[in-house]
Amino acid sequence: MFRYYLKLGVLSIRANPALSALMVAAIAIGIGACMTMATVRHVMSDNPVAHKNDVLFHVQVDSWNPDDPYDEPNEPPEQLTYIDAKALHTANRAFRQIISIKTGRVIQPEGEDVRPFQQEARATTADFFQMFDVPFRYGSGWDKSADDAEEFVVVLSTSLNEKLFGGVDSVGEMLTINTQAYRVVGVLGDWHPVPKFYDLNNNPYEGPEEMFIPFTVAISGEFGNNGNTNCWKPVPDGGYDAFLNSECVWVQMWVELRDASEKATYLQFLDSYVEEQKTLGRFARPMNNRLSTPQEWLVNREVVDDMVDVLLSLAVLFLLVCLLNTIGLLLAKVMRRTNDISLRRALGASKSELFKQYIVEAGMIGVAGGVAGIGMTWLGLRGIENVFSEYDFIAYLVRMDWSMIMLAVLLAIVSALAAALYPTWRACSVSPATTLRIQ
Amino acid sequence: MEIGPIWRAMLKNKAGFVLIALQIAVTMTIMVNAIGIMQERANNIGRPSGMDEANTFALSSTLFIEYEDDQRKALIDEDLTAIRAVPGVRNVVATNSFPLRQGGWSMGLQLEPGNQSTDSVGTAIYFVDEHGAETFDAKIIDGQNFAPNQVAWDNPEDNTWPAIGIITEALAEEMFPDETGSVVGKTVYINDNDPVNIIGIVDQLQAPWEGWTGVERSMLVPERRISSFQRYVIRTEPGYRDELMPQIEEMLAARNKDRLIRGLTTMEDVRKLAYLGDSAMIKILTFVVGLLTIITGLGIVGLASFNVSRRTRQIGIRRALGATKPAIVRYFMLENLIVSTIGLVIGGVLAVALNIAMVEAFALEPLSWYVIPAAMVGLWIVGQAAVAGPARRASNISPAIATRSS
Numbered sequence: 001m002f003r004y005y006l007k008l009g010v011l012s013i014r015a016n017p018a019l020s021a022l023m024v025a026a027i028a029i030g031i032g033a034c035m036t037m038a039t040v041r042h043v044m045s046d047n048p049v050a051h052k053n054d055v056l057f058h059v060q061v062d063s064w065n066p067d068d069p070y071d072e073p074n075e076p077p078e079q080l081t082y083i084d085a086k087a088l089h090t091a092n093r094a095f096r097q098i099i100s101i102k103t104g105r106v107i108q109p110e111g112e113d114v115r116p117f118q119q120e121a122r123a124t125t126a127d128f129f130q131m132f133d134v135p136f137r138y139g140s141g142w143d144k145s146a147d148d149a150e151e152f153v154v155v156l157s158t159s160l161n162e163k164l165f166g167g168v169d170s171v172g173e174m175l176t177i178n179t180q181a182y183r184v185v186g187v188l189g190d191w192h193p194v195p196k197f198y199d200l201n202n203n204p205y206e207g208p209e210e211m212f213i214p215f216t217v218a219i220s221g222e223f224g225n226n227g228n229t230n231c232w233k234p235v236p237d238g239g240y241d242a243f244l245n246s247e248c249v250w251v252q253m254w255v256e257l258r259d260a261s262e263k264a265t266y267l268q269f270l271d272s273y274v275e276e277q278k279t280l281g282r283f284a285r286p287m288n289n290r291l292s293t294p295q296e297w298l299v300n301r302e303v304v305d306d307m308v309d310v311l312l313s314l315a316v317l318f319l320l321v322c323l324l325n326t327i328g329l330l331l332a333k334v335m336r337r338t339n340d341i342s343l344r345r346a347l348g349a350s351k352s353e354l355f356k357q358y359i360v361e362a363g364m365i366g367v368a369g370g371v372a373g374i375g376m377t378w379l380g381l382r383g384i385e386n387v388f389s390e391y392d393f394i395a396y397l398v399r400m401d402w403s404m405i406m407l408a409v410l411l412a413i414v415s416a417l418a419a420a421l422y423p424t425w426r427a428c429s430v431s432p433a434t435t436l437r438i439q
Numbered sequence: 440m441e442i443g444p445i446w447r448a449m450l451k452n453k454a455g456f457v458l459i460a461l462q463i464a465v466t467m468t469i470m471v472n473a474i475g476i477m478q479e480r481a482n483n484i485g486r487p488s489g490m491d492e493a494n495t496f497a498l499s500s501t502l503f504i505e506y507e508d509d510q511r512k513a514l515i516d517e518d519l520t521a522i523r524a525v526p527g528v529r530n531v532v533a534t535n536s537f538p539l540r541q542g543g544w545s546m547g548l549q550l551e552p553g554n555q556s557t558d559s560v561g562t563a564i565y566f567v568d569e570h571g572a573e574t575f576d577a578k579i580i581d582g583q584n585f586a587p588n589q590v591a592w593d594n595p596e597d598n599t600w601p602a603i604g605i606i607t608e609a610l611a612e613e614m615f616p617d618e619t620g621s622v623v624g625k626t627v628y629i630n631d632n633d634p635v636n637i638i639g640i641v642d643q644l645q646a647p648w649e650g651w652t653g654v655e656r657s658m659l660v661p662e663r664r665i666s667s668f669q670r671y672v673i674r675t676e677p678g679y680r681d682e683l684m685p686q687i688e689e690m691l692a693a694r695n696k697d698r699l700i701r702g703l704t705t706m707e708d709v710r711k712l713a714y715l716g717d718s719a720m721i722k723i724l725t726f727v728v729g730l731l732t733i734i735t736g737l738g739i740v741g742l743a744s745f746n747v748s749r750r751t752r753q754i755g756i757r758r759a760l761g762a763t764k765p766a767i768v769r770y771f772m773l774e775n776l777i778v779s780t781i782g783l784v785i786g787g788v789l790a791v792a793l794n795i796a797m798v799e800a801f802a803l804e805p806l807s808w809y810v811i812p813a814a815m816v817g818l819w820i821v822g823q824a825a826v827a828g829p830a831r832r833a834s835n836i837s838p839a840i841a842t843r844s845s
Contacts, residue, residue, distance in 0.1 A: 307720060321462055
């Protein structure tokens with residue numbers, strides 16, 4: 001019977017090619033609009049370290065102005081002062097811990113024909129790579145002794161290694177950065193966390209830095225901070241040393257704590273650190289230490305642009321319009337076929353058989369709409385990529401994955417069935433005798 | 440005249456008309472809100488930065504060899520002199536940022552000294568010399584520009600701020616809302632305790648952050664930074680920009696090999712990048728509204744065609760009983776007008792409700808009232824245009840149909 005209904009459905013769809021096309025197109029466009037925005041939102045709100053979400057924590061302590069919270073209602077600053085970052089890192093109380101900043105350096109490649117170029121770099125500490133499961137193609141990160149000894153070592157990304165060393169294993173090679181020779185200790189594998197969870201300041205979608213150097217090297221070399229610096233108190237006179245000892249926040253800190261008891265112990269440690277600082281006249285605000293998982297941190301920093309949500313809600317309404325359109329057209333179709341329906345009823349078709357017949361027909365339109373909808377989503381994402389083409393990170397935000405494709409098909413079928421329900425019910429309630437009587 | 444019978448006929452087939460009315464209502468809801476957002480974005484994009492954007496470009500110089508302070512100062516002075524000597528250059532300034540650049544320096548200004556950050560007014564800071572005002576095309580409308588001897592090199596060991604400043608008119612109004620006379624000569628405090636005497640007011644110079652509510656607030660500070668990173672903003676005589684850009688880049692790169700010349704960009708490109716989100720939003724929403732109108736229009740065409748073919752016999756009978764062709768057309772047009780009106784009234788209410796919800800959730804600006812009647816008129820026209828084809832076909836149904844049995 002099912003095959004017969006399929007055949008009937010095809011016949012009915014072919015009887016009204018323009019209207020059937022309109023229904024399929026309406027569903028496809030509605031799905032396309034929704035799925036385009038849903039995909040962008042899905043990527044934007046992704047958690048690249050979901051597999052370690054319960055062991056990684058972003059560290060905040062409230063060193064801000066006694067009279068005024070950093071952010072309403074009572075948010076501690078998102079970054080640490082150098083004093084606190086240094087002290088907490090040196091205390092070494094977590095399983096793993098890193099402090100880091102974004103900076104910029106000039107690379108001077110060998111040879112006269114290659115011009116020096118500017119490169120964004122991350123200055124961080126040894127645990128960074130293991131803590132965030134960063135893959136390596138060659139070599140590895142540096143160890144703690146390199147941090148302590150302020151060794152001039154550098155880790156490169158795959159693409160920077162490609163540019164500087166032609167992609168070969170460059171571990172052990174020397175590289176001149178701002179006239180200083182650095183030894184390459186590692187080359188990263190393919191690593192592009194979106195959003196850049198470990199530093200959401202500035203642009204969360206720009207992708208990781210291509211070069212990593214020890215934090216201690218950056219401090220002793222007085223490298224500039226390319227990220228945000230926020231101060232609530234004037235920086236006293238005295239140059240870079242005064243800045244390091246100021247109440248300005250500019251350093252990010254993450255810790256890895258393997259279970260709840262380690263977390264509890266670490267929170268206690270933070271409390272005792274702040275208590276100690278209070279006796280020194282700092283931390284005048286109430287105790288407000290935070291350990292946030294990557295997921296909590298992404299939500300707290302609101303990485304998803306409001307405009308994506310605005311567009312997504314408009315897209316959902318758009319799908320609603322497309323569905324109302326389809327319901328109307330299906331209903332009109334049913335109304336015109338009352339003759340057929342009452343004839344079939346009179347010849348003995350039960351209501352449930354009719355229901356099956358019309359649902360099969362609607363389902364076919366839904367599947368066609370869903371498949372076309374995937375195409376529309378792809379087009380929609382290309383459109384988004386196109387209007388934002390000046391953003392070099394846009395390509396990472398418009399990627400479809402299987403979960404989104406499945407969702408598109410599911411949404412299409414559910415939509416088509418939802419659209420078919422009322423017209424089908426109307427078809428089933430046609431009484432067997434009406435039309436025959438008129439005839 | 441015919442509304443009564445049309446209305447009663449519609450009640451016989453409620454579902455179909457309710458659906459089309461709802462579709463029009465939701466279409467209206469989306470359209471009105473989309474237009475509201477587009478208007479807001481278009482207004483943003485239209486704001487001038489205060490600069491002579493068509494004739495201004497910027498580039499930066501990054502030293503990667505360690506220089507003593509005196510060497511750095513000499514390099515900056517020589518760069519500026521060399522640039523100023525190029526024919527076609529109107530003026531140049533070494534500064535930390537410029538309007539629309541997205542990154543910059545902000546400080547709080549207050550009327551009394553002391554730590555009272557809650558009462559301070561935020562402003563963008565541009566470190567400039569006496570050439571800053573002309574290069575930025577900021578016209579001094581009150582007071583005066585910095586004199587060359589008032590501009591000092593910054594001292595990295597000393598964080599005190601210069602004692603004079605030039606502010607924008609918008610900042611002056613924000614700081615001294617009740618002042619009717621001149622603000623020149625008044626003192627404000629920066630960095631909690633450092634006094635700044637306002638010596639001049641400029642007409643307009645935006646802050647670097649176009650999305651900031653205080654975007655019109657900025658202050659020129661007479662200080663030159665000795666850092667290894669310098670940003671040069673160059674204003675040319677009209678028409679010289681494109682020719683001078685590669686020329687000056689080349690000249691600076693050749694003058695000194697210990698630094699990188701980067702970030703060569705016109706103000707027009709800076710503006711494009713700054714408002715990319717806004718212009719992209721306008722493009723996306725225009726497309727969405729267009730597509731939506733087409734789908735709704737086609738839906739109306741489809742439904743009307745169905746109705747016409749379903750009522751072929753009735754139309755034939757009406758024609759046979761003496762109804763003229765225009766009367767048949769009028770019937771379908773009026774029917775559509777009634778459905779549209781119901782849909783548009785519901786849509787108007789829904790649109791306002793959605794707007795209130797979105798203003799609440801996403802800090803959008805509330806709608807301008809006239810968008811609603813404008814969208815109504817637009818969708819009325821769409822509905823009438825969509826129904827015109829099927830209505831004309833209906834009017835061509837021959838009266839003889841009535842005599843045939845279906």
